Amino acid sequence: MCKEQKYIIQICTGTLCHVMGGAELPALIDYLPKNLKLKVQIKGMVCANYCKDQTKKPPFVLINSELMQEADLEKIINYLQKCENNDTYQ
């Protein structure tokens, strides 16, 4: 297992995700708490057409190929913390 890159976060760079708040997401790297900083890799992805599905709301982020809609910094960090906590208890 690669410890450094436990979480791979892919941020959609499509127009819609960008205007709906995705523009701020690359700043995530500055906001990560210490325990997560080295475990997260942030990447961009080209629009994967999640926005064509009317029931889902942008911006979209893939965290280890799990789709998160309406992503914002807080939501991503909370999600990552939850995953971390779960792993610790197991």
Add this chain to the structure above:
Amino acid sequence: MNNYFIEIGNKSIQKNGQQVCGDVFMSRKLQEEGRSVAVLSDGLGSGIKANVLATMTASMALNFTVENQPIERSAQSIRNTLPVDKDRKINYATFTILDIEYDGETTILEYGNPQFLVFRAINSLELKDIKESSDSELKKGQFKAQKEDRIILFSDGVSQSGMGRADMPFGWDWEDLKNFISYKLQADPYVSAENLSKIIVNRAYYNDSLKAKDDITCSVIYFREPRNLIICTGPPYKLEKDKTMAQTIDGFNGAKIICGGTTAQIIARELEKDIELDLFLGDGDLPPVSEMEGIDLVTEGILTLGRASDWLEKKKPDEINYASPAGKIIHLFLKNDKITFLVGTRINEAHQDPALPVELEIRRNVVKKLARILDDKYLKEVHIQYI
């Protein structure tokens, strides 16, 4: 059809301590008539007054010439209109009018400015036809331009730069000036009009010890091989056209831009190439650029194009942030002469929601506006092709 492109570059530095430059350069392309007109005017004195007079002169000269008034008569009208300085008994503004037909036939009319230069490759061309017209102060030149010719116009700020210095008491010596340009052309035979005018003006500025004693202006008109650019944006209306679009861009001879995430994916799929994306290459405001083998630039679509057209309309070339994706597009626009837009017309359903925070315009409208600006303001030859 002309086989060369007329590139026009201009650079001015105002007199030390002045807010605006008293030299004015204007140009206009008349696509239907197949000719370009350019005017350089130098107002008497410096500052606002000179600028107003020069602007008046330049726009009059430009419009008279566009209206096909005989070039001598328009000069006469301008000089009759402009007031004569009471003390110095001279007209308020000098001017040089250039009228270039696309077959190369060029007429130059000069009143009061330092003599223009014509460079064929690195040699200054002696124009035999320069005849003093009936009016002694009016000089007229006529020649047939060839590819790789340059016409260089100056205001007296260039020829008189450095005046009073021990090594150049009467300003920049005419022969030295010619040798300087010739040397620069030898070093870089394909230097752009914009850069050559900058080089000359900066040298004159340096002669004046970085405190310009007069407004310094140099305009360069460069006849050269056209450079081609294709910009692909938007998915084709019909799916089966995807292949055509990909092949067009693949087989194009010149610089290539793709604007639009989906468009890039279509072309990558058709040409079996990969898209590399670096999240941190955006400017925070626009989505980042990506990379694809064989393509000079891949950006997001509508936002980036919108920003580029906004900047081209409102900003001067040196105010633009060339690190931004929109700036990168503009850089390629300015570097090339013949720009082909290949526009896919499929509407992006996801952009039509009225609840979206910004106005996401229809691609066709953005492209039309961009094409108009490039044509009018930057004198580019623009073609739009819908697919």
